Amino acid sequence: MSLTTLAKPVVRRKKIQEVKWHVIEDFCKGCTFCIEFCPVNALEESQKLNVKGVHPPKLKSEDACIGCGLCERICPEFAIYLEKVNTNEKEEEKK
Amino acid sequence: MKAVQEFEMHHPMAKYLRTERFPHIWCEGCGNGIILGCFTRALDELKINIDKLVVVSGIGCIGRIAGYLRCDSFHTTHGRAIALATGIRLANPNLTLAVISGDGDLFSIGGNHFIHAARRNIDMTVICSNNFNYGMTGGQLGPTTPLHSYTTTSPYGNIEHPFNLVHLAAAAGAVYVARWTALHVQRLTASIKKALQKKGFKFIEVVSPCPEIFGRRNNFKKAIEMMRWLKDVSEIRHGYDPSKAEITMEKIVVGEFVDVEKPTYEELLQKKYIKVQEKLREKNAG
Ligand SMILES: Cc1ncc(C[n+]2csc(CCOP(=O)(O)OP(=O)(O)O)c2C)c(N)n1
Ligand code: SF4
Ligand code: SF4
Ligand code: SF4
Ligand SMILES: [Mg+2]
Numbered sequence: 001m002s003l004t005t006l007a008k009p010v011v012r013r014k015k016i017q018e019v020k021w022h023v024i025e026d027f028c029k030g031c032t033f034c035i036e037f038c039p040v041n042a043l044e045e046s047q048k049l050n051v052k053g054v055h056p057p058k059l060k061s062e063d064a065c066i067g068c069g070l071c072e073r074i075c076p077e078f079a080i081y082l083e084k085v086n087t088n089e090k091e092e093e094k095k
Numbered sequence: 096m097k098a099v100q101e102f103e104m105h106h107p108m109a110k111y112l113r114t115e116r117f118p119h120i121w122c123e124g125c126g127n128g129i130i131l132g133c134f135t136r137a138l139d140e141l142k143i144n145i146d147k148l149v150v151v152s153g154i155g156c157i158g159r160i161a162g163y164l165r166c167d168s169f170h171t172t173h174g175r176a177i178a179l180a181t182g183i184r185l186a187n188p189n190l191t192l193a194v195i196s197g198d199g200d201l202f203s204i205g206g207n208h209f210i211h212a213a214r215r216n217i218d219m220t221v222i223c224s225n226n227f228n229y230g231m232t233g234g235q236l237g238p239t240t241p242l243h244s245y246t247t248t249s250p251y252g253n254i255e256h257p258f259n260l261v262h263l264a265a266a267a268g269a270v271y272v273a274r275w276t277a278l279h280v281q282r283l284t285a286s287i288k289k290a291l292q293k294k295g296f297k298f299i300e301v302v303s304p305c306p307e308i309f310g311r312r313n314n315f316k317k318a319i320e321m322m323r324w325l326k327d328v329s330e331i332r333h334g335y336d337p338s339k340a341e342i343t344m345e346k347i348v349v350g351e352f353v354d355v356e357k358p359t360y361e362e363l364l365q366k367k368y369i370k371v372q373e374k375l376r377e378k379n380a381g
Contacts, residue, residue, distance in 0.1 A: 022105065024098050024101050024102055024106070025098070026098035026118075027098050027102060027117070027118050029118075029122075029123035029124070030123060031123050031124035031318045031319060032318075032319050033124065033318075033319065033322055036319055036322065036323075037278075037322075051098075054123075070280070072107075073129075073132055073133070073136065073280040073281070073284070074129060074132075074278075074280050075128075075129075075132070076121065076124065076125055076126065076127070076128030076129050076132070076277075077118060077119075077128055078102060078106055078108060078109075078112075078117065078118075078128070078132065081105050081106045081107060083105070
């Protein structure tokens, strides 16, 4: 784990949208832009090594991401995408 | 699932991209991938009909972009992207037309095409990935290399004054001129959207990190250091006088500098055509 990640704790902030965060691990070239610029420091390098020999990012915890979409836009590799979670449907399922 | 399949099935921008060519060839942390992302995002948000979209690029690392977009695209000869786009515009005034190319391609070898297309106000959106050097050929100095910075052909520091691209575009007559960096993803996307909706010659400069070549020569050990640098030195100033917005390694003014209306070449051509037709008809009748 890099020192920058350790130095930045997750910021708790209201979610913009409910999403499931995904990374296409083998597309990642390890630039760390997503980790650096996430406004709530939700990401960190994982321990995994991908086909390019770099550590792709991962969420620090399932609920850390607020769904702002910045990492999806700033990733030069199209490696990150957010899956919209329909909160209404979720509620329906519970019923 | 294989990475490419996952990309094709789930990434929201995949429908605008030739997914079979991914992952792309650009280096780790290269700004070109971000520019491609912002461009597709703009297409998506505007719901542009990609059957009516043409993208032209010249030669260089960024020149590869034409081949990654799932639309009619041309990867044309070095410096001639705007010349080809001019022909496309004259042949079909109804297409959405964008040129995406490099600082070397658009402003060294292609410099004359740029100034004259801007002067004539030919309807196209020109996006320049300005990475301060000729990335593809190994990092030579070009017309945008900042003063005193290092390249393979200026190992002791550059002594040539660079072009200030936004000033050049404004002076040549562009109706929309903006500058962003690869860090300003939201604002860059908004600018591309604005440009694509506006008529006339529109120019967007994107300061794009080339960590692999320019970065290394200029003491940026990693791609992320170039992004941190862009964050530190960029200053948003809308409506700023473009003549004062020269880029230095210490300061990069970004924002929208020009947004004016002016008849396009095609509109004037159409009007002239009708006038001349009328004249000829009168002459033949008399
Ligand atoms: C007529 C011609 N002259 C020279 C070249 C060699 N060449 C290829 S790319 C390039 C410069 C590219 O620089 P830029 O447009 O800034 O693109 P970048 O690679 O930096 O993205 C040159 C000089 C060529 N391909 N064709
Ligand atoms: S979408 Fe990305 S950048 Fe935004 S909070 Fe989630 S992980 Fe961070
Ligand atoms: S921005 Fe993309 S390529 Fe860079 S580290 Fe994050 S996932 Fe990997
Ligand atoms: S050489 Fe520079 S501009 Fe070309 S792909 Fe690599 S980082 Fe990008
Ligand atoms: Mg270049």
